[in-house]
């Protein structure tokens with residue numbers, strides 16, 4: 031199927047803005063810095079998964095599905111947007127979340143429940159008692175068993191359930207980011223922007239892979255650089271193999287090898303992936319604070335905050351050569367800011383001791 035012929039069902043609003051960041055540009059004192067606002071895709075507080083869902087919902091409609099089911103961590107943004115896409119297009123939303131049911135419903139979870147999603151927590155923490163070599167297989171088997179049970183329940187009610195992998199990862203959803211490239215190139219031309227680098231998050235990799243494939247196919251004037259959202263990202267071999275799958279499926283006509291891809295990890299205190307998936311860390315938080323205070327743009331601690339850290343550090347250190355212009359892709363995720371673990375971690379900086387001279391109370 032040729033990429034130019036593939037149909038989409040709009041889930042959110044496109045084009046998203048491509049904006050100059052004057053204050054951050056001045057603060058970092060190098061080339062001109064821009065941000066592509068995929069946090070503003072419009073639906074349900076927005077984010078990158080909206081672009082993937084445009085194609086996944088189209089696929090669901092074309093094939094008679096009545097429900098969308100997807101998987102993720104407890105605070106999955108992809109889950110929130112899948113629920114939103116389902117609701118907007120008259121499908122049933124089903125979320126399968128890996129982990130314990132938290133005592134308090136915060137962040138994305140409250141939005142998921144507000145939209146009426148059915149949520150299933152698959153808690154395999156008891157598998158931690160098993161010998162390390164057996165843990166992953168046991169958890170995977172348990173997840174599969176629960177998934178089958180959930181599928182059977184909806185099928186018994188007459189539903190046909192589209193089973194969307196974690197992060198919307200796959201050939202269908204990645205069309206969204208292949209097709210984001212002509213959008214960005216068109217905006218650059220219209221706004222007279224010259225930028226040699228586009229910096230994007232690297233998680234389940236659909237976003238990065240789609241962007242890379244699109245940049246190659248549409249001959250973009252910039253290189254796509256990935257920044258991992260946790261310290262142990264997927265391998266470049268797996269990512270290159272996936273890009274080749276995209277190339278075959280959408281008739282893009284190129285081959286990709288791992289050496290063609292650029293992933294910047296940072297090091298020491300500046301390891302961009304932080305200390306673990308969705309774990310609060312003070313360095314990421316300091317960059318989140320910087321962008322909020324320079325540009326009034328919010329980023330989250332699990333994804334875009336880490337990518338922002340990588341973006342700013344590469345500019346400061348000359349990894350992105352001094353004076354070159356660059357674009358940061360904001361992939362959304364802002365509800366993570368008010369998930370329980372990040373709320374807790376921000377109390378000291380913004381509310382307690384350190385904020386003492388900025389937060390004042392007058393009592394009658």
Ligand SMILES: Cc1ncc(COP(=O)(O)O)c(C=O)c1O
Nearest residue numbers: 107233234235237333361362363
């Ligand atoms: C806000 C946000 N940014 C970035 C990513 C990473 O995108 P991908 O999984 O396509 O690599 C995710 C994935 O869930 C996300 O929620």
